[in-house]
Amino acid sequence: MTGPVLILVGPPGSGKSTVGRLAAERLGVGFRDFDDDLERAHGLPAGELVVQLGREKFQESERELLGDLLPKHDGVLALGGGTPTAPGVPELLKGHHVVFLDVNLDQLLRREGLVPLHPWLLPNPRAHLRELLNTRRPVYTAVAATTIQTSERTPDDVLADVLASMPAAG
Template structure:
């Protein structure tokens, strides 16, 4: 049984992996709320996540992420899509322990095809391919370590991913009615 004060599901993965798209659809299927963590950061601090990183520096930005994550995990009970780097922030993995976390895994070629990814994440410039390759290499082990399940998204229809997310949670011993 899931604690009413915990998100029913947390999605992690790199920018462009489908966390927001899949998260909204899973929330709809489960008849619960959806929250995009990056939107909460922007609301709380007045700048988009990518701009906050540039403005404040990575270390301070990650401190703000962990502060907000601590609050969201106790107050929100729907589907939560974390920012791509949130699980890598010092202390975030410990906060995610015991929660239903699904890693939406995507390969580099599919990330590069995602429309609008680079403008949303200015820190990827001037070489998006190199930055994304490095990001995937560094973050994949973190995503895998915090996840209770992994679902591939490369080249897949979002509805098929949604079905697999719900199935993966049931198989992992975390039953969720579809």
């Protein structure tokens, strides 16, 4: 199957972009952040796009863009936090090596810049993040071959586990 050698999923702030860049560098491939692709395609950050398009249209856009991107990108891809929950996306991910970067609520709340970057978490970031983790965790687990805990760990430690989870090169 063509497409990314590695796809990372998880909530905002779980380390997908940080670990994804490290993994791409180590594997000698390109890195893409799907939120950046969405922003390029629509001219607005993902958070603003959801508000402008509404959740249903936004998720349709995610699915279409991902369907176009998967066969063309052979590096590491970090998906947006909600992308795996879009209808049709779990089917698109089948056959790809997907890793769920899991993180606990307290750790997420300590990660700098998370709330300003995701204004929809206001006015109660703890309640919003708890709900987000509870509803998305089963989806992340279902689409991923492996779950790796990132709480209280360095990006290099997480990277080692991500690389260890990769299928052996045929």
